[in-house]
Amino acid sequence: DIQMTQSPSSLSASIGDRVTITCRTSQNINTYLNWYQQKPGKAPQLLIYGASSLQSGVPSRFSGSGFGTHFTLTISSLQPEDFATYFCQQSSGALTFGPGTKVDIK
Amino acid sequence: QITLEESGPTLVKPTQTLTLTCTFSGFSLSTSGVGVGWVRQPPGKAPEWLGVIYWDDDKRYSPSLKRRLTITKDTSKNQVVLKMTDMDPVDTAKYYCVHKGFNGWEFDYWGQGTLVTVSS
Numbered sequence: 001d002i003q004m005t006q007s008p009s010s011l012s013a014s015i016g017d018r019v020t021i022t023c024r025t026s027q028n029i030n031t032y033l034n035w036y037q038q039k040p041g042k043a044p045q046l047l048i049y050g051a052s053s054l055q056s057g058v059p060s061r062f063s064g065s066g067f068g069t070h071f072t073l074t075i076s077s078l079q080p081e082d083f084a085t086y087f088c089q090q091s092s093g094a095l096t097f098g099p100g101t102k103v104d105i106k
Numbered sequence: 107q108i109t110l111e112e113s114g115p116t117l118v119k120p121t122q123t124l125t126l127t128c129t130f131s132g133f134s135l136s137t138s139g140v141g142v143g144w145v146r147q148p149p150g151k152a153p154e155w156l157g158v159i160y161w162d163d164d165k166r167y168s169p170s171l172k173r174r175l176t177i178t179k180d181t182s183k184n185q186v187v188l189k190m191t192d193m194d195p196v197d198t199a200k201y202y203c204v205h206k207g208f209n210g211w212e213f214d215y216w217g218q219g220t221l222v223t224v225s226s
Contacts, residue, residue: 034212036153043202043216044153049209087152091211094169095155 002027002090004098012106019075021101023088028068032092035064035073038100039084047086048073078103108132110142110203110217117223118193124222128186128203135161135181141206142186144177145213146199154199158206159186195224 003026013019023033031051036044046055048064051071061076075082083105088098114126126144133140143158157167159177167175176189186203201222205215 032210034210036213043219044213045216046207046212046214049207049212049214053209055212055214089153089155089212095211097152097154099152 002029002093002096004088004090004096006086006088006098006101008101009099010102010104012104013078014106015078015080017078019078019082019103021073021086021103023066023071023073023098025069025071025090025092027092029090029092031067032090033064033066033071034089034091035062036087036089036097037082037084038087044087075103108205108215110205110215112201112203112217112220114201114220114222116221117225119226120194120224122193124188124190124193124197126188126201126203126220126222128188128217130184130186130203130205133205135159135179135184135186137161139208142179143204143206143213144188145202145204145216146197147202147219148196148199153202156188156190156201193224198222198224 005024007022033051035048038044052064063074085100085102087100110130140161141158144156145153147153174191178187200219202219203217204213207214
């Protein structure tokens with residue numbers, strides 16, 4: 001199985017901050033990496049697919065990059081509605097999700 | 107507009123079989139390339155993919171849960187059914203029905219989820 005890690009596990013940030021979340025995989029997964037946002041009590045929402053493609057309707061302040069085993073999700077200017085938990089998900093082998101990164105208010 | 111809605115029991119006993127139904131709208135499971143799947147999420151933990159069924163009745167399951175899972179579809183009713191046998195308290199989770207996107211293995215639409223508790 002492909003193992004996934006995310007860092008940090010949580011972070012505190014202020015409105016307007018640039019935020020970067022990292023996802024690493026135990027094997028090369030090319031660009032088979034997706035990112036989701038989840039707010040409390042809600043279903044996850046797709047943000048980025050294929051490591052860097054922005055899902056329709058998602059604000060352009062979200063961006064993704066990476067290849068192989070190292071990926072990042074960047075929020076260029078954090079907005080109040082962005083406080084949530086973020087999960088990466090790989091689709092190279094049996095699908096797995098990362099453990100999540102919680103972004104809260106500083 | 108694509109919507110998915112899960113229905114089924116909120117409480118099952120250990121060793122019982124869980125049956126959940128996903129009723130969807132806004133697309134047809136008879137259209138080439140379409141897939142509907144299931145993802146679960148234990149409280150406070152990461153999501154876990156369970157399986158997916160395609161328009162042509164092809165199915166893919168999580169290797170770790172494959173022996174316990176069956177996913178079927180009723181295209182005329184716009185429904186997908188998940189059966190999971192031999193339920194255990196560790197299977198307590200919110201179960202989501204998901205629409206598989208066309209760019210790879212991303213899930214672009216999710217139901218609101220249904221919380222299933224396994225307890226005697």
